[in-house]
Amino acid sequence: MKRVLIPLVSLAFAINAGAQTAQSDAMAFKVKDQAFNHSQVEALSEYLTDLLGPRLEASKLKLRAEEMVMQKLDSLGLSNPRREFAMDFNRGGWDNERTYVAMTAPYYCNFAATPKAWSGSTAGPVSGECIVLDVTELSDIPKYSGKLAGKIVLMPEGKKHELSFEPLAHRYTDEELKAMTTDKRPLPKRSWRGWGANPVRQAMDSLIKAEKPLAVISGDGAYNIPESRSVRYNSGDPEPVAEIVLPIEDHGRMVRLLRGGNKVEMELDVRNSFTPNKVINNIIAEIPGTDPKLKNEVVLLGAHLDSWQGGTGAADNASGCITMIEAMRILKELGIKPRRTIRLALWGGEELGLCGSRGYATNNLYDGEKKKKLPGFDDFALYLNMDNGTGRFRGIYLEENDMARPFFETWGKPLETIGFTTISPESSGGTDHQSFSYLGLPSYQFIQDMLEYFRTYHTSMDTYERLELDDLKVNAAIAAWLAYCAAMDDARIPVKPGYPEAGAR
Ligand SMILES: [Zn+2]
Numbered sequence: 001m002k003r004v005l006i007p008l009v010s011l012a013f014a015i016n017a018g019a020q021t022a023q024s025d026a027m028a029f030k031v032k033d034q035a036f037n038h039s040q041v042e043a044l045s046e047y048l049t050d051l052l053g054p055r056l057e058a059s060k061l062k063l064r065a066e067e068m069v070m071q072k073l074d075s076l077g078l079s080n081p082r083r084e085f086a087m088d089f090n091r092g093g094w095d096n097e098r099t100y101v102a103m104t105a106p107y108y109c110n111f112a113a114t115p116k117a118w119s120g121s122t123a124g125p126v127s128g129e130c131i132v133l134d135v136t137e138l139s140d141i142p143k144y145s146g147k148l149a150g151k152i153v154l155m156p157e158g159k160k161h162e163l164s165f166e167p168l169a170h171r172y173t174d175e176e177l178k179a180m181t182t183d184k185r186p187l188p189k190r191s192w193r194g195w196g197a198n199p200v201r202q203a204m205d206s207l208i209k210a211e212k213p214l215a216v217i218s219g220d221g222a223y224n225i226p227e228s229r230s231v232r233y234n235s236g237d238p239e240p241v242a243e244i245v246l247p248i249e250d251h252g253r254m255v256r257l258l259r260g261g262n263k264v265e266m267e268l269d270v271r272n273s274f275t276p277n278k279v280i281n282n283i284i285a286e287i288p289g290t291d292p293k294l295k296n297e298v299v300l301l302g303a304h305l306d307s308w309q310g311g312t313g314a315a316d317n318a319s320g321c322i323t324m325i326e327a328m329r330i331l332k333e334l335g336i337k338p339r340r341t342i343r344l345a346l347w348g349g350e351e352l353g354l355c356g357s358r359g360y361a362t363n364n365l366y367d368g369e370k371k372k373k374l375p376g377f378d379d380f381a382l383y384l385n386m387d388n389g390t391g392r393f394r395g396i397y398l399e400e401n402d403m404a405r406p407f408f409e410t411w412g413k414p415l416e417t418i419g420f421t422t423i424s425p426e427s428s429g430g431t432d433h434q435s436f437s438y439l440g441l442p443s444y445q446f447i448q449d450m451l452e453y454f455r456t457y458h459t460s461m462d463t464y465e466r467l468e469l470d471d472l473k474v475n476a477a478i479a480a481w482l483a484y485c486a487a488m489d490d491a492r493i494p495v496k497p498g499y500p501e502a503g504a505r
Contacts, residue, residue, distance in 0.1 A: 020407045020491045027334075028414035028481060034330040035477035041326050041469050047072060048318040048325075049464045055313055056117055057306040057349040058093040058277045065305065069283050069321070069346060076329045078285035078344065086280045086348055086359025092235035093275035094118045096309060100125070101217075101244055103254060105265035111250045114226040114310040114460055115270050118233035119216075119243035126214045127267035128152050132258050133204060141203050148211035152266050154255055155204075155218040159248055169452040172394055180395070180424040180447065208241055215242040215268050219251025225459045228308035235278055242270045282356045283346040287331055289487065291339035298376070299342045299486045300383040301327055301479055302357070304350030304432060310460035314467050315453055320386035321346050322467070326476035331484060338487035340381055347432050350387070357435035366439050366500050373500065382486040382493060383443040384479055385433040389457065391449030392471040393478045395422030399437045399444060403494045411485035420478050422447055440499020442492075446475070 052065040066083060073081035094117055101113035104127060130152045135141060208216055221227030226245045233240055254264050283305060289295030303320025307313020328344045349355030362368065364376035386393075396412075398404045408423050427437070428445045436443035449471070456462050486492075496502070 020410045020489055022410050022413060023485050023488055025414065027484065030334050031330055031481045031484065032418070032477050034333055035326070035473055035480065038333070039326070039473050039476075040329055041322060041472045041476065044072075044322045044325055045314075045318070045464060045467050045469060045472070048322050049312040049314045049467070052318075053312055054309050055305060055307045056094065056309045057280060057352055057355070058089055058091065058275075059095045059309075060093060060273075060275060061095060062306060062348070063093070063277065066281065066283055069305065070285075073283070073285040073325065073328075073344070076325070077332050078328055079288050081283065081285040083281040084284050084360070086282050086356045086363070089278050089280045089349065089355070090234045091118055091278075091352075093277035094233075095273050095275070096271075097273055098269060098271040099244075100267075100269040101246070102267055103250075103264065104267050106257065106262055109250075111246050112224060112226055112460065114228055114245045115272060116243040116245060117228065117230035117309050118240070118274075119231045119272065120239040120241055121272050122215055122242045122268050122270045125267065125269040127265060128214045130154050130217075130254060130258060130264040130266055132156065132255055133207075135200060135204050138200060138203055141207055144207060144211075146211070148208065148213040151213050152268070153208065153213045153216045154251065154258065155216065157219060157248070157252055157255055159220065159222070161222060161248060168455060171391070171449040171451070172447070177394060177422040177447070180422055180426060183425045185400070213241060215244060215270070217244050217246055217251060217254075217266075219248040219255075220245045221247045221459050222249075223247070224249050225461050226310060227459050228310040235274070235276055239274070242268070242272075244268065244270065280349040280355045280359060282348055282360055285328070285344045287328065287336070287338055287342045289339055289341035290337045294339045295341055297340040297379045297381045297492070299338070299340050299381045299483050300345055301342065301483050302345040302347060302383060302432060303386045304348070304356065305346040306348050306351055306356075307462075308351060308458050310458070311462035312464065314462050314464055315389040315451075316457040316462055317350070317387050319390040319467055319472060323386050323472050323475040323479055326472070327479035327483060330476060330480040336484060338484065340487040342483050342487050350432055354432050354435050357432035361435045361439065365436065365441070371501070377439070377441070377500065380436070380441050382483075383433060383436050383441065384482060385431060385443070385445045386448075386475065386479070387431040388445070388448040389451055389453030390466060390468045390471055391451040391453065392468075393420055393446040393448055393475045395420055395424060395447040396444050397424045397426050397428040397447060399427045399433075400425055401442065401493070401496055403496075404442055404444070407486075407489075407491070407493050408482075411482055411489075415478050415481060418474050418477060438503040440496035440503050442495070446478075
């Protein structure tokens with residue numbers, strides 16, 4: 001028996017390593033028909049943005065969103081929608097419950113304002129004189145000692161407005177896509193300077209903590225739209241001072257008035273609540289695999305559900321959740337019986353450091369402390385992530401895994417007519433696929449048209465209007481089809497040789 005078995009096992013391995021197969025054209029037709037003629041993208045878009053609202057990690061609104069998303073997944077017939085623990089979270093929950101911010105002298109003007117996440121409340125409606133905290137070096141600090149209590153502190157200007165002649169939105173041109181297909185290695189090594197503490201900034205923070213001004217105002221975000229920011233805070237710390245982000249224009253106006261010798265006054269009423277929700281969860285649901293040998297293997301589709309507090313986190317990243325939920329809906333609706341399990345993962349805490357996906361990797365794939373693979377590692381067939389805004393998929397980044405190319409070339413054939421044409425050897429950074437790709441696992445992010453992403457994300461502009469529904473329909477068709485191919489194929493994209501050890505070092 002043994003002698004027969006060994007060649008069989010190695011034959012199976014040989015098939016696994018390279019024999020990717022095309023799935024039927026009829027199935028490709030059905031996926032596109034479902035995606036384009038029976039789309040639920042519009043309804044899902046309203047649900048995920050207007051109805052759920054902002055989804056700052058661990059906030060009451062995020063917990064509400066988790067519940068509502070699980071209900072939605074259940075209503076789509078997906079199996080076992082559930083919360084799964086990802087990791088502990090020492091900040092706890094924070095929700096904004098009231099924001100009113102205006103200048104009252106030299107004249108009245110109300111402002112669009114976003115409180116910094118995890119900052120404190122004002123003592124009800126407050127009003128007071130503004131002062132600019134003009135600190136560029138440590139020796140500037142003492143002159144403000146005893147001067148900030150009862151005042152509204154304006155931080156010095158940061159970013160300045162710069163005239164731009166670039167178009168507001170952009171799709172990749174053929175030339176740009178072509179340039180992505182060549183390997184740019186060896187690239188100069190990027191030097192990582194880390195989040196090193198800035199002593200001047202720390203001294204300013206300590207001064208503010210000691211002086212307890214009425215509020216602190218900084219300028220971030222252009223075109224009169226405030227950006228979403230946060231302050232350092234751990235659950236149980238004393239409540240920080242109320243901190244507000246105004247657009248650079250409004251903040252800049254008051255700073256200029258003050259520097260010109262004018263008296264500037266403001267009134268504010270900001271109420272934030274803190275809750276002891278000290279865990280980060282992922283939302284998971286499945287279409288279970290049916291092949292007795294392969295059903296424990298997992299094809300994972302994912303996007304992060306958390307957002308920043310301004311706007312409704314539409315392009316970042318309701319768009320990814322909408323796409324992946326719609327992809328699952330399409331496959332469920334078509335009644336497929338995948339050989340491998342197709343799993344949807346809507347990650348928590350991406351914005352705070354890829355927390356949800358890192359937790360999933362630690363709990364299921366690789367124990368970094370013991371340097372040991374967990375059972376989920378060998379069952380990990382593929383991960384596809386979306387987190388670059390609402391733009392159309394134009395192809396995929398291979399994360400330098402040459403072995404993945406023939407798979408996407410074969411699987412991607414029926415997608416060429418809908419624009420999925422570019423296979424780039426490059427890596428893409430900054431989001432959840434990295435939690436798996438650093439272990440050498442086949443984990444990829446799509447090449448996406450950026451549209452107006454960098455102008456709008458992480459601001460209160462990021463609402464339903466930022467979603468391009470037709471692009472999301474295309475993306476859902478592509479994600480559904482690739483997940484289907486990966487779940488049905490005899491072969492699997494190999495893990496990078498030498499990994500996980502090489503990456504986890
Ligand atoms: Zn994002």
